[in-house]
Amino acid sequence: MLAEALNLVLQPSVLLYIVLGVAGGMCIGCLPGLTTTMGVALVLPLTFGMDATHSILLLIGVYVGAVYGGSISAILLNTPGTPASAATALDGYKMASRGEAGRALGISTTSSFLGGTISCIFLILISPLLAKFALRFSAPEFFMLAVFGLCVISSISGKSMLLGLISGAFGILIATIGIDDITGTLRFTFNNMNLFSGINFIPVMIGLFAMSQAFVGVEDIFKKTAPTRKVTKVFPERSDWGVIIKNSFAFGSLGTFIGSIPGVGADIASFIAYGQAKSMSKHPEKFGTGLPEAISAPEAANNGVTGGALIPMLTLGVPGDAVAAIMIGALTVQGLQPGPLLFQNDGPIVYAIFIGLLIANVCMLVLGLNSVRLFTKVLSVPKSILVPTIFLLCFVGSYALANNIFDVIVMLFFGILGYFFQKIEMSSSPIILGLILGPMAESNFRRALLMGRGDYGTFLSTGICWVFFILIIVSLFLPMLQKKLLKSR
Amino acid sequence: MKKSLLSLLLLSLVTIGASAKDVYPDGPVKIIVPYSAGGGSDSVSRALAEALKPEFPDGIAVENRTGGAGSVGMSYGMHSKANGSIITMVAPELVMLPHTGNGGDIDYKQFIPLAIVNSGYAAITVPSDSPYKTLDDLLKDAKSNNLLFGNSGTGSIWHLAGAGMEQSAGVEFTHVPFKGSSAAVTSLLGHHLDAVSVSYAEVASQVKAGALRTLAVLAPNRLADAPNVPTATELGYDVVIGTWRGYAVPVGTPTATVDFLTKSILKAAETDTFIKFMKNTNNDIEIIDSEGFAKKLKREDDFYKNLISTL
Amino acid sequence: MRKGKLVLAGVFITLSLFIIAFALELPASRKGVPGPGTWPILISLIMLFSAITVAIKSFNDKDKKPLGIAGKEQVRVYLSMISLVIYLIAMTFIGFAVSTFVMLYGFITWFSSYKWYFRVISSFAITAVIYCVFHYVLKVPFRFGVLF
Numbered sequence A: 001m002l003a004e005a006l007n008l009v010l011q012p013s014v015l016l017y018i019v020l021g022v023a024g025g026m027c028i029g030c031l032p033g034l035t036t037t038m039g040v041a042l043v044l045p046l047t048f049g050m051d052a053t054h055s056i057l058l059l060i061g062v063y064v065g066a067v068y069g070g071s072i073s074a075i076l077l078n079t080p081g082t083p084a085s086a087a088t089a090l091d092g093y094k095m096a097s098r099g100e101a102g103r104a105l106g107i108s109t110t111s112s113f114l115g116g117t118i119s120c121i122f123l124i125l126i127s128p129l130l131a132k133f134a135l136r137f138s139a140p141e142f143f144m145l146a147v148f149g150l151c152v153i154s155s156i157s158g159k160s161m162l163l164g165l166i167s168g169a170f171g172i173l174i175a176t177i178g179i180d181d182i183t184g185t186l187r188f189t190f191n192n193m194n195l196f197s198g199i200n201f202i203p204v205m206i207g208l209f210a211m212s213q214a215f216v217g218v219e220d221i222f223k224k225t226a227p228t229r230k231v232t233k234v235f236p237e238r239s240d241w242g243v244i245i246k247n248s249f250a251f252g253s254l255g256t257f258i259g260s261i262p263g264v265g266a267d268i269a270s271f272i273a274y275g276q277a278k279s280m281s282k283h284p285e286k287f288g289t290g291l292p293e294a295i296s297a298p299e300a301a302n303n304g305v306t307g308g309a310l311i312p313m314l315t316l317g318v319p320g321d322a323v324a325a326i327m328i329g330a331l332t333v334q335g336l337q338p339g340p341l342l343f344q345n346d347g348p349i350v351y352a353i354f355i356g357l358l359i360a361n362v363c364m365l366v367l368g369l370n371s372v373r374l375f376t377k378v379l380s381v382p383k384s385i386l387v388p389t390i391f392l393l394c395f396v397g398s399y400a401l402a403n404n405i406f407d408v409i410v411m412l413f414f415g416i417l418g419y420f421f422q423k424i425e426m427s428s429s430p431i432i433l434g435l436i437l438g439p440m441a442e443s444n445f446r447r448a449l450l451m452g453r454g455d456y457g458t459f460l461s462t463g464i465c466w467v468f469f470i471l472i473i474v475s476l477f478l479p480m481l482q483k484k485l486l487k488s489r
Numbered sequence B: 001m002k003k004s005l006l007s008l009l010l011l012s013l014v015t016i017g018a019s020a021k022d023v024y025p026d027g028p029v030k031i032i033v034p035y036s037a038g039g040g041s042d043s044v045s046r047a048l049a050e051a052l053k054p055e056f057p058d059g060i061a062v063e064n065r066t067g068g069a070g071s072v073g074m075s076y077g078m079h080s081k082a083n084g085s086i087i088t089m090v091a092p093e094l095v096m097l098p099h100t101g102n103g104g105d106i107d108y109k110q111f112i113p114l115a116i117v118n119s120g121y122a123a124i125t126v127p128s129d130s131p132y133k134t135l136d137d138l139l140k141d142a143k144s145n146n147l148l149f150g151n152s153g154t155g156s157i158w159h160l161a162g163a164g165m166e167q168s169a170g171v172e173f174t175h176v177p178f179k180g181s182s183a184a185v186t187s188l189l190g191h192h193l194d195a196v197s198v199s200y201a202e203v204a205s206q207v208k209a210g211a212l213r214t215l216a217v218l219a220p221n222r223l224a225d226a227p228n229v230p231t232a233t234e235l236g237y238d239v240v241i242g243t244w245r246g247y248a249v250p251v252g253t254p255t256a257t258v259d260f261l262t263k264s265i266l267k268a269a270e271t272d273t274f275i276k277f278m279k280n281t282n283n284d285i286e287i288i289d290s291e292g293f294a295k296k297l298k299r300e301d302d303f304y305k306n307l308i309s310t311l
Numbered sequence C: 001m002r003k004g005k006l007v008l009a010g011v012f013i014t015l016s017l018f019i020i021a022f023a024l025e026l027p028a029s030r031k032g033v034p035g036p037g038t039w040p041i042l043i044s045l046i047m048l049f050s051a052i053t054v055a056i057k058s059f060n061d062k063d064k065k066p067l068g069i070a071g072k073e074q075v076r077v078y079l080s081m082i083s084l085v086i087y088l089i090a091m092t093f094i095g096f097a098v099s100t101f102v103m104l105y106g107f108i109t110w111f112s113s114y115k116w117y118f119r120v121i122s123s124f125a126i127t128a129v130i131y132c133v134f135h136y137v138l139k140v141p142f143r144f145g146v147l148f
Helices: A003-011 A012-030 A038-048 A052-077 A083-135 A140-153 A163-174 A201-219 A238-260 A265-282 A293-315 A322-333 A340-345 A347-380 A383-402 A406-423 A429-451 A454-461 A463-488 B002-022 B039-054 B068-078 B094-098 B135-144 B156-169 B180-188 B200-208 B255-268 B274-278 B289-310 C001-021 C038-060 C072-094 C098-112 C116-137
Strands: B029-033 B059-063 B086-090 B111-119 B125-128 B150-151 B174-177 B211-216 B243-250 B284-288
Touching: A003 A012, A003 A052, A012 A038, A012 A052, A012 A347, A038 A322, A038 B039, A052 A293, A052 A322, A052 A347, A083 A201, A083 A238, A083 A265, A083 A293, A083 A347, A083 A429, A140 A163, A140 A265, A140 A463, A163 A383, A163 A429, A163 C001, A201 A383, A201 A406, A201 A429, A201 A454, A201 B039, A201 C072, A238 A265, A238 A293, A265 A293, A265 A429, A265 A463, A293 A322, A293 A340, A293 A347, A293 B180, A293 C098, A322 B039, A322 B094, A322 B274, A340 A347, A340 C072, A347 B211, A383 A406, A383 C072, A383 C098, A383 C116, A406 B174, A429 A454, A429 B174, A429 C038, B029 B039, B029 B068, B039 B059, B039 B111, B039 B243, B039 B255, B039 B274, B068 B086, B068 B094, B068 B243, B068 C116, B086 B111, B086 B289, B086 C098, B094 B156, B094 B289, B111 B180, B111 B289, B125 B135, B125 B174, B125 B180, B125 B200, B150 B156, B150 B180, B156 B174, B156 B243, B156 B289, B174 B255, B180 B200, B180 B211, B200 B211, B243 B284, B284 B289, C072 C098, C098 C116
Parallel strands: B029 B059, B029 B086, B150 B174
Antiparallel strands: B086 B243, B111 B243, B111 B284, B125 B211
């Protein structure tokens, strides 16, 4: 079986496709507005003419590349290319603006690689086990998971917890616009058809991060900035390796686990990883100033999701996230049926996917480290040209999402709003978190009560619920306890 | 002299107009798909566009305009120029959404239907270790117990399928909406639901793998893929609900263009590559021509109006 | 800073009250399952209480740090915001490529002191690259306006 699979993968053309996929994915990922899902969907029609191995491994290459690529623009320009790297921007950009762009990119690249590789190993060894566990998630568990995720707001609020709470609530409320998932009623749409399916959170993110950052750039456009230190070393220094390895193992596994739960993706994983890294840290107060572990944790987690998301797809035939849903489409076009029968009927292709995923991660590492110098060149482009180009990319990126001018209006609105938020030192990240997790929390809250016939006991009816309940309590009160302890000392 | 000049001018205008009609397609053509790239509607439309290519020398391509359960894209296509340069993919949502108040301004009467190429019918599906062996088992139990019925979203076609089953059997289910069919199927696999009422194509792989069991399909005839599964009508419940994918152009499109498009689509749907693609992706080809499509729209509009008003 | 925080609190207090008023008109709960209005009201209440706390705190705050939204640098930001709104409108009426070129040329002229031909070439090059990549490779349709 393994030999057959190796035969399938180790053809020059297949390897070339993986390399092309990863490179293309990196480009798509680092452009704001072009999400991972969109990148994979764009490549899908090209695969119709290929055989199964070429097709699925090209898509996997794009997937791995795009999830990693988002962090490049997040670190260099404070402009997360995909929602999954919004958490990386928090500390990555701070480190880069200290002149250590090369170090930040090196940490994110190696952590992404290690996280991706670990998830791949989990995928190979214990995917049936994880899949069975993931199936136990129902509405109450999803609700508790969403609430646990929302607790991360306390970690990403920046200077003021209260302002963070307001911005988180604001994000959740924006997400309630549109057709209500449970009853189908229209909420806050004011009869505007563009609002029926809600406000897409990608334009909001582009506005809050990229656009408002460009406005800040306009503010000091005539100021001479300190030249970025020349990137001498792209491979992380020895002092960073301890952090990278520790975080990659912990949060790569966390990412795999989160990815294996159907419907929960890389964006949620990276925020949860950031929050956990902060609450586990010995110096949580330094988060947000450009710490290596704050870059490593979300990056390991979001690439950890890549392998995790394939688990329910390969073992159960249900998509782990939107990207996996497209891959299922790609496999069925080839006449393969993902699911329990795939292992029995088409074993070699399953192993080919495993090997291909490993190779894609190696590709990402090599391409990533080699192009760090190239990417940091962006920082030497004069601001007078860079800022207008970012304006343009924000416009085009938000339009490209659904070919809808309305999304551009949304982006511009949140760009202006985000500029004022920066002025008042209100963190924008909780808005993104609220937008991502708000709908998950609400619909599962109501779905759980619908399935539990109105009994609130349903939220603590299973072991998984209790675990999340304890985690929520711990993550809310641990920081307070730590503060007290520090003070009394 | 003046008169003859004027008539000459008029004549030339008419001939230009006529020749413009004659040479359709005179430029690139777009198929607007109101659902996202990578989904079922998108891939079927892309496969059809591929099969249509020989007839369209300037190219024919798919463009996704998503939002509002399809209403955004359908509205865009409805308001586009009536010259055949934009074809819109339409689905039952065209005649469902207006009755739930979530359709914006879409109206099936503003479209000229060309052809339907594909359809899929609802299937009542339970886990394979469920005590319900037949549809009657399930419905008998539903009389005393409130069963959890998963669907792909409130007001979606598969919710209406569950509601239609409920009505014709005179029982009451608890409808649990999910975001999309696959989330409902996943929940059923985890034994959190009693049954789902999504399309057979979406459960087929699980049924073949022995994880799920389909009790009945809400189709007019037994499905080619599942000849052993009875239809609800056979079992005495008069309910037929399914989705379809059709193509339409805005009202006002020249008749010659409409005829050309209908003919090309019907021809493309019979090419080998398209048939193979549809077979691989578990999509059933069901071809309905322009006339039948128009009748179907009218019939389903009335049907959904009644069904939705009783919810 | 103090004034800014008070304004911010005011805006969010108004927003939350507005949402609560709207949400109260949505259908009520059914069979113990919260209706579509419950969640927005709950979240609005959290926002309302946080905003009120911010207001009270900054009312007593002697923070004299300037907010920095009225300087010369900021006026430049507001002008760029207005230009971008005009660009958006122009794009839908005139066309993507033409208005993008004008937008880029305008901003680069404003922000730099390059020679005119360098500005023309760089604006043209950026427009061309973005147009080609998005239109031909990524198949994004830029079909609006009367011109190109």
